[in-house]
Amino acid sequence: MLFDNPLEISQLLLTLAGTRLYSFHQDRVPPDGSVLVISNHRSFMDAPVLMAAMKRPIRFACHHYMGQVPVMRDVVKRLGCFPLGAPPERNQSFFQKAVHLLQAREAVGVFPEGAEPMVKQTTPQQVGDFQRGFAHLALRAPVEDLVILPIAIAASEETTNSAVPLRLLSFFDPSEPLFAQSGWHPMVIYQRVNVMIGRPYWISSSQRQDYQGKQARSLVTEVTQACHAEINHLLTQGYY
Numbered sequence: 001m002l003f004d005n006p007l008e009i010s011q012l013l014l015t016l017a018g019t020r021l022y023s024f025h026q027d028r029v030p031p032d033g034s035v036l037v038i039s040n041h042r043s044f045m046d047a048p049v050l051m052a053a054m055k056r057p058i059r060f061a062c063h064h065y066m067g068q069v070p071v072m073r074d075v076v077k078r079l080g081c082f083p084l085g086a087p088p089e090r091n092q093s094f095f096q097k098a099v100h101l102l103q104a105r106e107a108v109g110v111f112p113e114g115a116e117p118m119v120k121q122t123t124p125q126q127v128g129d130f131q132r133g134f135a136h137l138a139l140r141a142p143v144e145d146l147v148i149l150p151i152a153i154a155a156s157e158e159t160t161n162s163a164v165p166l167r168l169l170s171f172f173d174p175s176e177p178l179f180a181q182s183g184w185h186p187m188v189i190y191q192r193v194n195v196m197i198g199r200p201y202w203i204s205s206s207q208r209q210d211y212q213g214k215q216a217r218s219l220v221t222e223v224t225q226a227c228h229a230e231i232n233h234l235l236t237q238g239y240y
Contacts, residue, residue, distance in 0.1 A: 004078065005057075006051060006057040006058075006078070006079050006080040007051055007052070007055070007056075007057060009048070009075075009078050009079055010047070010048030010049075010051040010052045010079065011048075011052055013045070013048045014045070014048060014049065014052055017045065017189050017190070017191075018191060019045065019049070019189075019190050019191060019192070019193060020191065020192045020193070021049060021052055021053060021193055021195060022192075022193070022194050022195065023053040023194075023195045023197065024194065024195065024196050024197060024237075024238075025196065025197040025198070026053075026197065028149070028197045028198065028199060028200060029054050029055075029056070029149070029197060030147055030149070030200065031056075032105065033105050033145060033147070034102040034103070034105050034106070034107075034143045034144075034145065034146045034147070035107040035108070035146075035147055035148075035149050036102070036107075036108055036109075036110065036134060036137065036138055036146065036147070036148045036149065037050060037054070037058050037107055037108065037109040037110070037149050037151060038109075038110050038111070038112055038130075038134055038148060038149070038150050038151070038227055038231070039109070039111060039150070039151045039152065039153055039231065040111075040113060040117070040127045040152060040153055040231055040235065041111035041113050041114075041117055041118060041153075042117050042118065042122060042124070042153070042155070042188050043118070043153075043155075043158075043187075043188035043189070043190060044118075044187065044188075045188070045189065045190055046111065046153055047060045047062070047079055047081060047109065048079065049153060049190065049193060049195060050109060050151060050153070050195065051079075053151070053195035053197070054107070054151075054197075056107055057080055057106070057107065058080070058107045058108070058109040059080050059081065059082060059101050059106055059107065059108050059109065060079070060080070060081040060082070060108075060109035060110075060111075061081070061082060061083075061084055061094055061097075061098065061108070061109065061110050061111075062076055062081045062082070062083050062084065063083065063084060063115050063118075063173070063176075064083055064084045064085065064086055064090070064173050064175070064176070065083075065169050065172040065173035065176065065179075066081070066083050068083075068172040068173060069169075069172050082097050086173070086175060087175050091133065094133070094137075095136075095137060095140070098110075098137055098141070099137070099141045099142070099143070102141055102143045102146060103141075103142070103143055110133070110134040110137075112130035112131050112132075112133070112134050112224075112227075112228075113127065113128040113129070113130065113131070114131055115176065115178055116128060116178060118185070118186075119166065119178045119179075119185060119186075120178075121160065121186045121188075124154060124155040124156070124158065124235075125154075125235060125236075127152075127228070127231055127232050127235060129228075130224050130227070130228045132220050132221075132224050134148070134224075134227075135220045135223040135224045135227075136220055138203050138223065139203065139207060139208060139211040139216075139219065139220065139223065140211065145202075146202075146203045147200045147201065147202050147203070148200070148201040148202075148203065148223070148227060149197070149198065149200055149201075150198035150199075150201065150227045150230040150231045150234070151195060151196065151197050151198060151231070151234070152195070152196040152198065152231045152232075152234030152235045152237075152238055153193060153194075153195060153196075154193065154194040154195075154196060154234070154235050154237075154238025155188075155190045155192070155193045155194075156192045156193065156194060156238075157190070157191035157192035157193075158188055158189060158190050158191055158192075158193075159188075159189050159191065160186050160187065160188050160189075161186070161187045161189070162184035162185070162186065162187065163184065163185045163186065163187035164184065164185050165182075165183070165184055165185070166178070166179045166180075166181055166182070166183055166184065166185055167179060167180070167181070167182065169185060194238040196234035196235070196237055196238045197234075198227075198230045198231065198234050199230060201223070201226060201227060201230075207219060207223075
């Protein structure tokens with residue numbers, strides 16, 4: 001089927017949106033193997049932007065409601081994304097699916113800021129706090145030679161429109177408190193965007209051994225903070 005490949009679909013979406021994409025430090029992208037891609041997140045365009053920049057399919061974990069809304073559900077499926085499950089099994093289903101993909105030597109994408117920057121409009125220079133699920137995944141997954149690849153999406157030109165009422169989305173995902181408010185879900189469209197690829201963070205066997213007991217929490221904090229700092233630094237570079 002035409003445009004049934006995630007890379008083809010990503011490029012088509014960027015072309016239709018008139019997005020000019022510039023990728024930096026392309027040599028840092030592992031050509032194959034298991035990769036956990038993490039990035040800041042402000043737009044529905046982030047997944048296709050990252051795939052186009054890496055020139056590699058990425059299986060992104062996406063919000064639960066994206067797998068429920070007609071049309072959107074088909075788009076995310078064709079992009080290779082996997083919607084998170086509904087609570088309370090959300091974390092377990094994410095871990096199981098992500099581990100399976102990483103063991104198959106695929107690239108898995110996670111947006112550690114969660115859905116909040118998508119719903120509450122932020123500036124391109126901002127990066128919020130990271131949830132720590134990706135660090136737990138990297139340290140627990142029984143995958144050899146796993147690397148975390150932090151990437152910053154630095155939009156220098158963009159437009160913002162109103163997409164859908166937030167309360168309408170609560171019909172598809174009543175468990176999300178962000179949807180229980182008035183207002184509209186913003187739709188950020190990039191006209192010009194710099195994709196800054198960070199330094200790969202390799203998970204060592206000694207780190208996996210230390211991921212137990214009281215040491216686990218400090219190790220997860222270390223990985224999370226290192227990746228957050230790298231993306232924050234890359235964002236600064238992206239606006240030079």
